[in-house]
Amino acid sequence: MSLIEITEVRKSFGSTEVLKGINLDVEPGEVIAIIGKSGSGKSTLLRCINGLEKINDGSISVAGAQFIDDELHLKALRLKVGMIFQQFNLFPHLTAGGNVILSQTVVKRTPKAEAETMARKMLERVGLGHKFNAYPDELSGGQQQRVAIARALAMQPIALLCDEITSALDPELVSEVLAVVRELATEGMTLLMVTHEMKFARDVCSRVVFMHQGRVHEIGPPEEVFANPKTPELRQFLGVH
Numbered sequence: 001m002s003l004i005e006i007t008e009v010r011k012s013f014g015s016t017e018v019l020k021g022i023n024l025d026v027e028p029g030e031v032i033a034i035i036g037k038s039g040s041g042k043s044t045l046l047r048c049i050n051g052l053e054k055i056n057d058g059s060i061s062v063a064g065a066q067f068i069d070d071e072l073h074l075k076a077l078r079l080k081v082g083m084i085f086q087q088f089n090l091f092p093h094l095t096a097g098g099n100v101i102l103s104q105t106v107v108k109r110t111p112k113a114e115a116e117t118m119a120r121k122m123l124e125r126v127g128l129g130h131k132f133n134a135y136p137d138e139l140s141g142g143q144q145q146r147v148a149i150a151r152a153l154a155m156q157p158i159a160l161l162c163d164e165i166t167s168a169l170d171p172e173l174v175s176e177v178l179a180v181v182r183e184l185a186t187e188g189m190t191l192l193m194v195t196h197e198m199k200f201a202r203d204v205c206s207r208v209v210f211m212h213q214g215r216v217h218e219i220g221p222p223e224e225v226f227a228n229p230k231t232p233e234l235r236q237f238l239g240v241h
């Protein structure tokens with residue numbers, strides 16, 4: 001059984017079908033890069049996996065639990081699967097520590113002391129143990145994104161979804177965030193990441209998914225997808241001829 005099983009998933013907004021029958025099985029510890037043009041459905045796919053969007057057809061199961069369209073199930077899905085966004089979405093009036101504590105106490109109802117211990121541990125893990133009491137505006141963009149990663153990890157997710165998490169960063173701050181992701185990958189975290197960092201995808205990912213017009217257009221190990229693209233759409237996307 002795969003950790004995440006996505007079967008014939010369809011998603012429409014109004015009359016526009018954005019996901020047109022997605023199939024993807026993710027094994028525990030896999031690191032998958034999702035690439036593709038803007039508008040191809042990458043974010044929508046991640047949002048469906050995380051239960052932020054309801055699917056119209058097909059099924060998504062995570063760790064053996066099938067998720068259907070009711071709120072209770074979607075909430076359970078959100079608890080199991082962490083998500084990190086391009087915008088860090090930290091609460092500006094809370095410290096780094098406070099941000100990492102809050103989701104645990106609110107969403108999981110973790111006791112405060114336990115949540116604080118976990119927050120210290122996770123901030124440590126992303127190299128920010130010394131910034132526990134710093135406010136977001138005292139941190140660089142890269143540090144803020146690492147706090148967001150710590151916050152997601154504190155929820156002890158079984159998989160982490162990353163949606164262009166370095167796209168809003170100044171170029172010199174990208175590598176510190178990717179280094180944290182690389183570390184998580186090494187430790188065996190299951191990761192699905194929408195990314196434009198092709199070198200990173202090539203180095204770290206077990207498989208690359210190329211999405212095109214709401215479908216998985218090509219999928220394979222990075223050395224295959226990047227070195228030997230089979231479709232004209234992927235060749236064009238990669239800029240090779």
Ligand code: ADP
Nearest residue numbers: 013014018036037038039040041042043044045
């Ligand atoms: P990508 O992340 O690959 O750029 P998205 O998943 O964000 O693509 O979007 C895929 C398509 O779905 C786009 O045409 C986008 O305009 C549309 N879309 C995404 N979210 C919504 C929404 N909440 N309402 C209506 N259309 C949406």
Ligand code: MG
Nearest residue numbers: 042043044163
């Ligand atoms: Mg997107």
